[in-house]
Amino acid sequence: MADHISVRGAGNAVAVPRNVLFAGLIAIGFANGSINRAIQLAIQDAGSALGRMLGVSIVAWVALAVAFALVGRSPARPATRADLAVAGALFLLFLFPAAPASWLGLTLLGAYLALGETPGSSSRRxxxxxxxxTVPMxxxxxxxxxxSDLILTVDAILVSAILTADRVGNTIAFADGWGYFWIAPECSSLANISLALLCWVIVTQTGAPQRPVKFRYCIAAVLAVIAINVGRMALTGISRAHYELxxxxxxxxxxxxVTLAAMVGILFAGMKSAQRTTARGRHDVSAA
Structure with missing residues (x-):
């Protein structure tokens, strides 16, 4: 018995291409998971929302496009019964109005493709x-x-050390004595760390397998975004005028x-290093 499924229409059997099926699920899941938050940001502050779209969060849009393209261009094999069962379960998750259900579904879909496909294949990548x-999102x-208490306290310790200001939990005194400011969860370095990791994954999964970007460049990108974020919060705490600006x-x-440029610049340097290493290896082989 064949293990793929055909859909009958107008008297003809039409196989469901698994690449189209899963690419469609990616689009549906991302839309359901992000639309409500995008609307809320636009309502609260349209300028800030646009800035986020043009800034670091563009990494998420690039990742979406890369995942969609890699899965969509994989061989158009007919979907198996297992594929359709997984797709049906995920579609039910995407029907929930709560965004977490969609992100959970996208995580499961990514894991299904990453673990069930041939190593190095387009759909696995x-x-x-x-x-x-799904990590930063x-x-x-x-x-x-x-x-949050632990994560924000670590940020607050670093900022207060730079400002040499008093700290209570994640609340820090302004350097000019004006008062105190609070490090909110959305200001934490954690979000930028997850974006740096996402950047590295994008580069490693879209580059040539024989020229992987080494993990030390990922670590460098993470340290860079932490330094930038902590530096920003320290500037915020100099005075009320600095805070508002x-x-x-x-x-x-x-x-x-600036954060986006740092991540991309460091990972680009990693790509160039990998290319030089590969070129030297080929030269050594030809010389031998």
Whole structure:
């Protein structure tokens, strides 16, 4: 018995291509998981929302496009019964109006592709990128909600050390004595760390397998975004005027772009290093 499913229409049997099936699920799941938050940001502050779209969060859009393209261009084999069973279960998750259900579904879909496909295949690489995408969009927020006190305290310790200012928990005194400011969860370095990891996954899964970007460049990108975020919060705490400037819409855009440039620059350097290493290896082989 064949293990794929055909859909009958107008008297003809039409196989369901698994690449189209899973690419469609990626689009549906991402839309359901992000639309409500995008609307809320636009209502609260349209300028800030636009800035986020043009800044660091563009990494999430790139990851979505990469995952969609990698899965969509995989061989158009007919979907198996297992594929359709998984797709049906995921579609039910996507029907829930709560965004977490969609992000959980996308995580499961990415894991299904990453673990069930041939190593190095387009669909497997797309699944890996999809799982990585759900980290900054969902799982890092879950981690923040459960460990926010510890995570924010670490940020606050670093900022207070730079300002040499008093600290109580994640509340820090302004350097000019004006008062205190609070490090909110959305200001934590954790979100940028997850984006740096996502950038590295995108680069490794879209580059040539024989020229992988080494993990030390990922570590360097993580350290860079932490330094930038902590530096930003330290500037915020110099005075009330600095707070209003750095913490405003313009400040958000500037620091998001700087963070994006740091991540991309470091990983680009990793790509060039990998290319040089590969070129030297080929030269050594030909010389021998």
């Amino acid at each position: 797309g699944g890996i990128v999809l799982v990585a995408l 969902f799982w890092s927020r879950i981690l923040m909600s459960t460990m 750095v913490h405003g819409a313009l400040g958000n855009v500037v620091f998001d772009v």
